[in-house]
């Protein structure tokens with residue numbers, strides 16, 4: 033989900049704002065002054081990161097702005113470094129619960145995760161892809177010549193978890209902030225009982 037769409041889905045938007053510690057109201061799906069105030073705070077924190085690290089390509093920015101600011105800081109640092117090496121773009125940031133459920137229903141199957149079971153549902157994970165001549169290179173190559181080597185190196189330097197270290201599934205374009213369980217994140221995210229900063 034890109035940033036412009038996220039703001040149209042009030043409940044998903046409130047959950048993101050609450051998890052960032054910016055929204056003090058209820059998760060009721062109704063836009064009011066508290067939602068707008070928190071939204072302004074979200075925009076401001078992302079703007080500060082843009083000013084500090086520089087604006088990236090549109091697709092990357094559209095996805096970066098959906099991430100929790102704590103995750104966006106590190107993912108943006110990684111993207112800035114990757115951009116110096118090639119046409120790396122962010123192709124996925126936050127995926128709302130609705131989006132995840134739709135993805136889950138797809139046949140042939142593309143994911144085993146329902147809404148609330150993917151790290152992407154909480155704005156703490158992102159997928160990066162290398163483009164060549166405007167086309168994304170999907171083939172995940174392993175071994176010493178893997179195109180994902182710089183992603184692995186940067187993720188380690190920045191303290192991000194890298195999906196290329198996994199075997200089920202091997203996911204070298206995936207990075208995430210921390211190794212919290214999806215159950216813990218799901219509970220906090222949907223009830224508003226804790227912010228990301230409190231969980232980390």
Ligand SMILES: [Zn+2]
Pocket residue numbers: 152157158159203205206207
């Ligand atoms: Zn991912």
